[in-house]
Amino acid sequence: MADCIICGTSSDGPICDTHQEDVVFEFEGNQPNQLTEGRFYRGSVDGYAEFGVFIDLNEHVTGLLHRSKLDRRLESLDWDVGDTVYVQVTNVRDNGDIDLGWSIRQSDREFRGTLIDAPDGDRLAETETESESGSGPEPGSGPEASAEPETEADSEPEPEPETGTEADTGMERAEADTGPAAETDSEREPVPDSGSDTETETEPGSGSETESATESESTSTPTDEEPPERVNVEGLRERVGETVRLEGEIVSVRQTSGPTVFELRDETAVADCAAFEEAGVRAYPEVEVGDVVRLDGEIRVRRDEIQVETETLAVLEGDELAAVTDRMDEALRSASDPGEVEPVADDPAIEALAEGVQAAATAIRRAIKESRPIVVRHSADTDGYVAGAAIERAVLPLVREEHAGTDAVYHYFDRRPLEGTVYDLDDATKDVTRMLDDQERHDEKLPLFVFAGAGGTRDSLDGLELLGIYGSERLVIDGLPVEKEVTETVETSLGPEDGEARTATTLAATVAAGVNDAVREDLRPLPAISYWDDVPEAYAEAAEDAGLDADAVRDLREAVALEAYYQSYEDKRELIIDLLFDRVTGLAEQVAEQFRTKLEAELETATANLDRREVGGVEFAVLDTDAYTHRFDFPPTRLLLDELHRREIAAEGDGPTVTIGLAMDELHLRSTTDVGVREVAEAVRERVPEGGVDTKGTREGTVEFLSGEREAVLEATMDVVAERLSATSEA
Incomplete structure (x- = not known):
């Protein structure tokens, strides 16, 4: 038994149950279930999403501080990526997700101590510090014993020294071990290992051959060696531990409290590349977003994600720049082209729009490959939500393939419902403000805005034009003919011909299949859900093939309509996935029953x-x-x-x-x-x-x-x- 460091009562560890929330913990575990709910932990900001902030509790475990748990607006937080913050673990879910709570205490001095939360139990932070710094000389030992005790690493056989360095290294170690008794560890200069490229000082006139060999090794430059093999980003996981060369475009730069993290995109995927100058200092300040570069570095795994530890980074120019750019452009054109897109059901009206469907799918695929965020704006009703969900279903897997970060699906895709089908200046002003802020704070590229079941009339011209002023690409997908003024304003538009009205979901589902054909079967039943009456036979059959009879389709339609109404400005991503794709047992039926009860009550009053x-x-x-x-x-x-x-x-x-x-x-x-x-x-x-x-x-x-x-x-x-x-x- 131990005594509580605060009240002195007996406890199983350094803190009693009563005072668990009075101290802050540093987490040393590597699994979410090793955390203790209710405790406050020191962490660092990993990144922002629209719904909250991701906080690293250590290099293995990350939690989410949802915007609803903040005592202020998310936009007003002045935290930067890498900043140290203090949060409370409120819940660890069965799937490993960690819910974090806000802490009004945001510095060490506001807590009554710091403890280490380790898998084998809690301990005082000071204990760890002492063990790391050494315990000092043993009683009765002489001055020669003042060096640090031998560690496990020291006890292992030393690596074979390179030719020409053995004499220097041995001499210097001997001098360090037998130097004056007054010399302490902190006063000694660090001694390089035999393989170090650190320049070694020698006495004038001492062994000239040894000195020459050491100097030759320390002054060699990368140009004297064989350059690393150039590889593609998609193959990095198979080369962990190797030093390789990458060539591509810098798509974002994040400055953390430690290294600078460059996101590099080549013709295959995107990789995080960390470069360290000194803590919190921007490495390679001359490198900006959009530059095409050559980067050499060692491939490592961090939190089960690939990261390249940058050794050299240079901006390409002239013929080298042209060669890499041409190679990437050709690969981008090829990867963005969906080819011929088959409708999700037999519908001549959609088949007649094949060229427009291909253009819309190409625009979305290209944005993914270019690491541009995709923002889907849709009406807050069943048709809008299901249309937006169809595009989301196609895009998210491709974003995961493209980006190593687990939170990339929140950084590079967003669904934002509109109040109606008009995209007005109020909506556009919010979007422009947000995208300029993201560009300034996170070096994000300007998004591709996709309008599903919205923005197809001249009522939206003011909003669409404001986006255009700032250079954002706009894609309009509508179930009714897109008005000429809109078609002439935006880069890409897709709508049926006059007299061939469809729902927005009908077109969006086919476009989504062109974006990612692997999810086609998930998309086929969606159009039927978007029709309130007179469901076209082809789409009713597609839903039935997916196991949804008319009653099940009706339940989904009504359930989405009810959920779309509440907090209409939120995307409700997980809930919509549960309804449309995972089909959580009983969820649609229960919500649809609430829909019918509320609607009938209002209709009774209205009819009377x-x-x-x-x-x-x-x-x-x-x-x-x-x-x-x-x-x-x-x-x-x-x-x-x-x-x-x-x-x-x-x-x-x-x-x-x-x-x-x-x-x-x-x-x-x-x-x-x-x-x-x-x-x-x-x-x-x-x-x-x-x-x-x-x-x-x-x-x-x-x-x-x-x-x-x-x-x-x-x-x-x-x-x-x-x-x-x-x-x-x-x-």
């Missing part, structure tokens, strides 16, 4: 309070959404009106059916016949010029206006819609 009007021979069903819905609870207005309109169609029969949701300053229009929401808004603006009428989202059928002109705008809208439906009927 419909204001039915007849204008120009057209029946309108008007719902005051401010008065008869819970606007800040599920379901959202858009989904409620969609379902209400479907039920109105079923009740009314074959005639034109129009449903209007009327809020304080916006109107939602649903019609069995396309009346052209933008054209309706323009006509209403002419009739109510003081109403401030404008379109907010033509795909969602939303018209904005000033609340003071609410009734005037409603009446004008019904008049315009009735006239357009009448004209359509006569035609």
